[in-house]
Amino acid sequence: MSLTLEYFYQKTNQNYNLNLLTDSVSLNKKITWVYLLDDVNNSSFVRGGELIITTGLTTKNTKKLDYLINEAYTKGACGVIINTGMYIKTVPSRIIEFGEKNNFPIFSMPWDTHIADIMQEYCNEIISEQKIVSLKNSVFLRSILRSSSEEDKQILNQFIGYRIVASKIPLSLLHFAKVELDNIYYYICSSNNINFANQNIGLSNKIESINDMHQYYIQANKALKVSFIKEQYLMYFSDIGLYDIALSIDDKYVHNYAHKLLSPIKDYELLNTFRVYLECNGSVNLVTNKLFVHRNTINYRIHQIKEQLCLDLDIPENKLKYLFAFYICDCDNEQF
Structure with a gap:
């Protein structure tokens, strides 16, 4: 599961009285953390993917708020929650227009909502998700190296029906697990979510047996190589033909x-x-x-x-x- 703005908004908007002000923007953005930002001079600490909360303590309803929102957007934040009622009475229309224009979600949240509560809930779930993701990645790596344990089977069974995707560069795509091995990036994901132009990608057959994970890894690797040979960006293992045998010959x-x-x-x-x-x-x-x-x-x-x-x-x-x-x-x- 990917923790996105959409996920948190649908789950908590009533509890925290969140109001999405930019109706036309996409909420399919992953949240990496929640960060309280009132002093624009601290924007350098935003690394990307954070959901920013600001009370307007130092910006208030001035042009400084515009600068803070712009900095959050430039630094790669996934959205901004503006705490209204004390320092910022209402969110200026120019801020909403900026969000709409740049596909940057802007929310309002009333002053009587406790910021600590929303930050704690979101951050706890992010930490929990990170642990799960790390575990899945470790299980994935062990499976393709043929060193899986009995305890790994529960997670491996969740890979059934997906494919292993191989690429020479990191990909931004929805995935179930990922590892880097020998300078190649491997992902567990659905082929329905793959649509990359100008990028060579190799896909294994659909995973049917968790005991054959190493073979699916080999399939994805071979498909990637054939994508370069045939100069086709997207290559399925099932379409590589005689290259399956040719790539197996090391003599x-x-x-x-x-x-x-x-x-x-x-x-x-x-x-x-x-x-x-x-x-x-x-x-x-x-x-x-x-x-x-x-x-x-x-x-x-x-x-x-x-x-x-x-x-x-x-x-x-x-x-x-x-x-x-x-x-x-x-x-x-x-x-x-």
Whole structure:
């Protein structure tokens, strides 16, 4: 569960008489802490994600309040509660307009509500949630390292139906657990929540057995690698095909042999045509359509390839051997 403004507002708005003044803004922002901020000079202590409470003790109903709200927004606070009644009688319309314009939630809370009560409730739940999150992350790490204990099963069972997601950079997405391992970030989450442009991401199959967590981790890692190979930002393990086998081969002899098989072809255009020809199972028509090259040109290139490799491409085993050589060579990409 992610502790968001929406969660706390729906749960406590009646108890603390909270009033959302910025109706059109999103409350789907995670709260990291609750911070009482009256002196704008203390805004440097806001690290991001805090829900700010201000009484107006030093700002009152002046332009200083505008500055404090702007500082809270700039520092990455998730929202502001303005304690009204003593120093700030009503929240100025310009403050509400600022929140609406910047998708920054502004709440009001009456003076007779005890600030200590709301801070204690929110912070206690945040601390409790942090402990749970830490435990889930630890269980996740142990599971992919194949060192889970019997006590971990209760949490692991909650992973059923989700996927492991792998990325080379941290992701901002709803997740159930996360770990960093060998400079790769892994998350447990639903694939329905993943929609990242310009970011390579690999997804495992849906988790069906908690005893196979290490395999799902391997799947996500392989899918991530293939996303770079195929230059596709989102890659599911179920779609990587022969790369599943190619990425499992660590034998240097096999990799060297694959490069040696393709080494006689020095011309990139010929090499690319050969690959497409193999991927199209020897169909010249399909190759012509893919490369937008005349059929006679394709036939001429294939003839050159056969001569340079001294190869009979009518033998299925030969086509499979060279196609797999391309896959293995792909797996030597340094960007992994």
